[in-house]
Amino acid sequence: MIDFKKLREQNLAVTKKAVKSSLARDLLAIQAINCIEDIDKVSSILANRLREWYGYYNPEFTKSIHSNEKFSQLVVSMSRADLLKSLKLDEAHSMGADLEKKDLDAALELARNINDIYSFRKYLEHYLEKAMSDICPNTTAIVGPLLGAKLLSLAGSIKRLSELPSSTIQLLGAEKALFRHIRGLGKCPKHGVLVQHTLMEAAKMKDKGRVARALADKISIAAKVDYFKGNFVGDKLKAGLDARFKKK
Amino acid sequence: MIDFKKLREQNLAVTKKAVKSSLARDLLAIQAINCIEDIDKVSSILANRLREWYGYYNPEFTKSIHSNEKFSQLVVSMSRADLLKSLKLDEAHSMGADLEKKDLDAALELARNINDIYSFRKYLEHYLEKAMSDICPNTTAIVGPLLGAKLLSLAGSIKRLSELPSSTIQLLGAEKALFRHIRGLGKCPKHGVLVQHTLMEAAKMKDKGRVARALADKISIAAKVDYFKGNFVGDKLKAGLDARFKKK
Numbered sequence: 001m002i003d004f005k006k007l008r009e010q011n012l013a014v015t016k017k018a019v020k021s022s023l024a025r026d027l028l029a030i031q032a033i034n035c036i037e038d039i040d041k042v043s044s045i046l047a048n049r050l051r052e053w054y055g056y057y058n059p060e061f062t063k064s065i066h067s068n069e070k071f072s073q074l075v076v077s078m079s080r081a082d083l084l085k086s087l088k089l090d091e092a093h094s095m096g097a098d099l100e101k102k103d104l105d106a107a108l109e110l111a112r113n114i115n116d117i118y119s120f121r122k123y124l125e126h127y128l129e130k131a132m133s134d135i136c137p138n139t140t141a142i143v144g145p146l147l148g149a150k151l152l153s154l155a156g157s158i159k160r161l162s163e164l165p166s167s168t169i170q171l172l173g174a175e176k177a178l179f180r181h182i183r184g185l186g187k188c189p190k191h192g193v194l195v196q197h198t199l200m201e202a203a204k205m206k207d208k209g210r211v212a213r214a215l216a217d218k219i220s221i222a223a224k225v226d227y228f229k230g231n232f233v234g235d236k237l238k239a240g241l242d243a244r245f246k247k248k
Numbered sequence: 249m250i251d252f253k254k255l256r257e258q259n260l261a262v263t264k265k266a267v268k269s270s271l272a273r274d275l276l277a278i279q280a281i282n283c284i285e286d287i288d289k290v291s292s293i294l295a296n297r298l299r300e301w302y303g304y305y306n307p308e309f310t311k312s313i314h315s316n317e318k319f320s321q322l323v324v325s326m327s328r329a330d331l332l333k334s335l336k337l338d339e340a341h342s343m344g345a346d347l348e349k350k351d352l353d354a355a356l357e358l359a360r361n362i363n364d365i366y367s368f369r370k371y372l373e374h375y376l377e378k379a380m381s382d383i384c385p386n387t388t389a390i391v392g393p394l395l396g397a398k399l400l401s402l403a404g405s406i407k408r409l410s411e412l413p414s415s416t417i418q419l420l421g422a423e424k425a426l427f428r429h430i431r432g433l434g435k436c437p438k439h440g441v442l443v444q445h446t447l448m449e450a451a452k453m454k455d456k457g458r459v460a461r462a463l464a465d466k467i468s469i470a471a472k473v474d475y476f477k478g479n480f481v482g483d484k485l486k487a488g489l490d491a492r493f494k495k496k
Contacts, residue, residue: 016343023304023345031301032354038297042290049286053279056271095264097271106280106375113368120361127354 026158029131032124033149039121046114047072053107058096060089072114138222141234142215142241143197150193151219162227169223170194170216199245211245274406277379280372281397287369294362295320301355306344308337320362386470389482390463390489391445398441399467410475417471418442418464447493459493 047068054075055062061083065071074083081091099107125146132145136158140148154172155161161169171178173192181188191212194200203211218237225233295316302323303310309331313319322331329339347355373394380393384406388396402420403409409417419426421440429436439460442448451459466485473481 013341016341019343020345023347025351027304028301028347028351028354031297031304035294035297035301035358038293042293045286045290046283049279049283053276053283056275056279093261093264095267097268099271099276102375103273103276103379106276106372109368109371110283113364116361116364120357123357124354127350131351 024157025131026135026152029128029135029149030153030157032128032131033146033153036121036124036128036146039117039124043114043117043121044068046110046117050075050107050110050114053110056097057099057104057107058083058094060084060087060094060096068114069118072111072118075111076108076115136223136226137232138225138230138234138237139219141232142218142222142238143194147193147196150196154193158223158227162223164220164223166213166216166220169219170212199241203245207245214241214244272405273379274383274400277376277383277397278401278405280376280379281394281401284369284372284376284394287365287372291362291365291369292316294358294365298323298355298358298362301358304345305347305352305355306331306342308332308335308342308344316362317366320359320366323359324356324363384471384474385480386473386478386482386485387467389480390466390470390486391442395441395444398444402441406471406475410471412468412471414461414464414468417467418460447489451493455493462489462492 050072051062051068058075058080061074061080062071064087065074078086080094080096084091084094128149129145132140132148136148136152139151139161142148143151151169151172152158152161155164155169164172171189171192172194174189175192177186177189180186190209191200194212194215195208197215199211199215200208218241222234222237225231298320299310299316306323306328309322309328310319312335313322326334328342328344332339332342376397377393380388380396384396384400387399387409390396391399399417399420400406400409403412403417412420419437419440420442422437423440425434425437428434438457439448442460442463443456445463447459447463448456466489470482470485473479
């Protein structure tokens, strides 16, 4: 007779081992890129709060600077008088209220936290650069680590990315517009997240579709090479694209 | 003839001074409580990311703990083997994948950032405690610093809070339900943010409305005393409420 209890235990052990070894490194890259997106959301929530809060103390400077990252750095590192001097304004004529030190400290503590979050974002970018050149060197050579990880995240894994036709890769991230088009509403999208690529940014409006198609084509080749661990061809693919689109 | 240019300049100077001195400390408390709410949003976004990410490495522990704050603290301070031991599990039987150090470090760095955000939240709570007992000691005595600041933020300022009738205070934060009721849909709400008060939490379902009404009544008195800088009566008001509702 079969010993069902023992069979069950052995089965469990085998399954656990299979789960344990199923994690590929591309999943970690996907977590990292999703984390970067979370950080972008989070830092903008907190930076808006800081602008409102610190704006009581120094409204002129708050209005003058657009970048949230620079804003929270400068706020911590320089005094109000120096910041106003850099705008050629006089502290005596400022509309900012004079806060007590303990009140100002709370706002500056928020700025310090925001700075920490921004430097964590840099750390993650650096981590992704290294990880992506291990996981899919060819794809990364063409689109860079951040956009490459974004494509991985949209496809789900390097395996799935390598299986996608280049027309699907071209529209990754534009699913909403694509299905709206299929339902008969709106135009067909020409590109998804690929729009972030430097070649796309440089292209004229009427060329965007062509550039996106060519990019997706090369990415599809690169992803296949990456998944089946072929020789490195990323530089050649990239050089071909550059030669075709960069001089224009 | 009137020198319009000079008049304009003087007018500007006067207005700037008026803007400068218009900041009352209750606005700072409102910023602080709004910041705490932002932090709650932010920390939950990041903690969910951490759970997903760290869950690859240690799924059993990730599932076993409910509090996000404790989770991210323990993850940083203890190794996987120790965490599993505390659950009476063996590391060899875990389903967690073995991550390389550099991959694990990225997830732990996220946990450290989350911990910083939680400790900033504690700092803000502490700051609010002190600030609120300066700004409106009576209201704070009845509802505590956090709920008090929340009421201030909903009313807009201590001046406006002191002008509100107690029936409005009772429903601060329940505007959506109230206007739905006025349009003829749904029941009239019995309380807004006051539901967070300890007396409300302890009250039975059928008593909630009565407790909220009594609370709002005392808050309305306390806010008036606070705004007009009267003598401290918060302890008496609180004692009255406790005597009425606490023994049940």
